[in-house]
Amino acid sequence: MIKKVRSHISQNEPLLFERSSPGKRAYQLPELDVPAVDPAVELGAGNVRAEIDGFPEISEVEAIRHFTRLSTWNYAIDYGMYPLGSCTMKYNPRVNELVAKIEGMAWAHPYQPESLSQGSMEVMARLESALAEITGLHAVSLQPAAGAHGEMAGILLIRALLEKRGNPRKKVLIPDSAHGTNPASAAIAGYAVENIPSNEAGLLDLAALERIVDGDVAALMVTNPNTLGVFEQNIVEAARILHSKGAMLYMDGANMNALVGIARPGDFGVDVLHLNLHKTFSTPHGGGGPGAGPVAVTKELEPFLPIPRLKRSGKKWAWDYNRKQSIGRVRAFYGNFGVLVRALAYILAHGGPGLRNATVDAVLNANYIRKSLEPYYDLPYASPNMHEVVFSDARQEKSGVRTGDIAKRLIDYGFHPYTVSFPLIVHGALMIEPTETEGKMELDSFIDAMTSIAKEVEDDPQLVKNAPYSVRTSRVDEVAAARKPVLRWKPGN
Ligand SMILES: *Cc1c(COP(=O)(O)O)cnc(C)c1O
Numbered sequence: 487m488i489k490k491v492r493s494h495i496s497q498n499e500p501l502l503f504e505r506s507s508p509g510k511r512a513y514q515l516p517e518l519d520v521p522a523v524d525p526a527v528e529l530g531a532g533n534v535r536a537e538i539d540g541f542p543e544i545s546e547v548e549a550i551r552h553f554t555r556l557s558t559w560n561y562a563i564d565y566g567m568y569p570l571g572s573c574t575m576k577y578n579p580r581v582n583e584l585v586a587k588i589e590g591m592a593w594a595h596p597y598q599p600e601s602l603s604q605g606s607m608e609v610m611a612r613l614e615s616a617l618a619e620i621t622g623l624h625a626v627s628l629q630p631a632a633g634a635h636g637e638m639a640g641i642l643l644i645r646a647l648l649e650k651r652g653n654p655r656k657k658v659l660i661p662d663s664a665h666g667t668n669p670a671s672a673a674i675a676g677y678a679v680e681n682i683p684s685n686e687a688g689l690l691d692l693a694a695l696e697r698i699v700d701g702d703v704a705a706l707m708v709t710n711p712n713t714l715g716v717f718e719q720n721i722v723e724a725a726r727i728l729h730s731k732g733a734m735l736y737m738d739g740a741n742m743n744a745l746v747g748i749a750r751p752g753d754f755g756v757d758v759l760h761l762n763l764h765k766t767f768s769t770p771h772g773g774g775g776p777g778a779g780p781v782a783v784t785k786e787l788e789p790f791l792p793i794p795r796l797k798r799s800g801k802k803w804a805w806d807y808n809r810k811q812s813i814g815r816v817r818a819f820y821g822n823f824g825v826l827v828r829a830l831a832y833i834l835a836h837g838g839p840g841l842r843n844a845t846v847d848a849v850l851n852a853n854y855i856r857k858s859l860e861p862y863y864d865l866p867y868a869s870p871n872m873h874e875v876v877f878s879d880a881r882q883e884k885s886g887v888r889t890g891d892i893a894k895r896l897i898d899y900g901f902h903p904y905t906v907s908f909p910l911i912v913h914g915a916l917m918i919e920p921t922e923t924e925g926k927m928e929l930d931s932f933i934d935a936m937t938s939i940a941k942e943v944e945d946d947p948q949l950v951k952n953a954p955y956s957v958r959t960s961r962v963d964e965v966a967a968a969r970k971p972v973l974r975w976k977p978g979n
Pocket of ligand 1: 667741
């Protein structure tokens with residue numbers, strides 16, 4: 487009889503603290519051949535960290551195995567489809583990594599003199615101009631480190647321009663379908679946030695906009711296509727209304743994967759937008775790693791962009807710090823350079839027609855999923871969608887199964903969950919974005935999984951409500967994890 491045993495690598499991996507034993511080291515240094523000094527004396531006691539209580543002592547191989555084992559518990563885009571709506575989890579082509587690893591790029595240091603940084607500066611200049619061309623806007627700053635950071639920089643730019651015109655104004659309008667970072671960014675930039683409701687089609691309500699925009703409104707922040715994946719058809723008219731009343735149009739460009747090579751925000755009246763290079767331009771994201779949220783602006787907003795700005799000085803690139811109207815720095819140095827290199831590699835590898843094809847395929851894939859799953863899941867907004875599709879759990883809710891349960895069951899089928907319960911205007915949302923990365927076979931197995939789960943809900947709702955079964959940890963107490971996080975290990979906890 488074969489008795490199933492759990493192999494040592496599939497056991498729950500202990501914490502490093504639990505592996506620790508005194509005196510173990512991951513390295514050995516040779517004996518000192520110079521006189522020893524006391525760091526506390528040389529550097530000042532305030533600059534030297536005291537020992538951390540219980541800091542783990544382990545060998546190199548234990549550290550490597552610990553993290554390698556943990557990594558095998560994780561889901562990754564290199565492993566399968568990652569249909570997280572709004573997040574554009576596309577595959578990161580390996581050529582990007584190859585380029586980012588080139589010695590001069592990988593080892594470039596921000597304190598390197600300009601004369602030795604010409605190549606890196608050229609990379610940034612080319613990326614700026616490619617992004618300006620893609621967005622149809624006049625100038626780009628690569629400094630912001632993420633989408634939300636780009637939003638904050640963008641709203642500060644609007645504030646600076648309005649201040650120069652004499653009145654920074656008080657309010658920023660945000661549709662009820664917006665990403666949560668939008669109101670947070672507006673508030674950090676000192677504005678009161680006013681919600682503007684969507685109409686039945688899930689689109690901007692122009693009549694409401696006309697009514698609400700007054701001399702107190704600084705800007706409208708809009709995502710286009712919006713978080714339902716629907717293109718704001720009245721965007722030109724919305725821009726006209728705002729501009730006629732001295733307000734500006736901010737576009738959240740996180741959904742640019744639906745537009746690149748097809749439509750340019752600068753052409754439809756946008757004054758400032760941010761891009762998520764770690765979404766649309768394929769650089770890896772997740773887990774709080776580095777990203778980039780460049781802002782693109784009209785000519786009128788250009789003088790306010792963060793310093794330093796790249797400028798041509800004869801045949802060379804130089805950093806220009808002497809810009810009196812600039813909002814100042816928004817980040818140390820020049821942005822997350824490695825991310826910028828990958829994005830430029832992605833853009834150049836595709837070329838214009840290739841980027842356009844990626845957009846077309848992203849929209850095709852989302853619509854293939856929409857058509858295939860429509861018989862099984864409720865579609866609250868019938869408007870044509872672009873690169874993502876939002877269903878609701880209205881049918882499954884009748885059996886007591888919610889979007890979060892379906893998402894957990896999807897894990898058992900080998901897929902990362904879709905985005906759960908967002909956008910907020912859809913009760914029980916299932917937000918699915920396949921991206922252009924996925925081929926038909928992978929899409930079909932995702933559709934099979936979703937179809938099969940819909941049938942399970944009818945036959946045995948409890949089965950779905952207790953999922954997942956195939957992972958080490960099934961349902962965790964998410965409320966306790968958020969309210970009482972344990973951030974520091976102490977012996978015995
Ligand atoms: C991802 C996203 C953001 C925020 O971007 P981060 O890089 O995560 O800060 C903002 N708006 C929308 C619509 C997004 O999808």
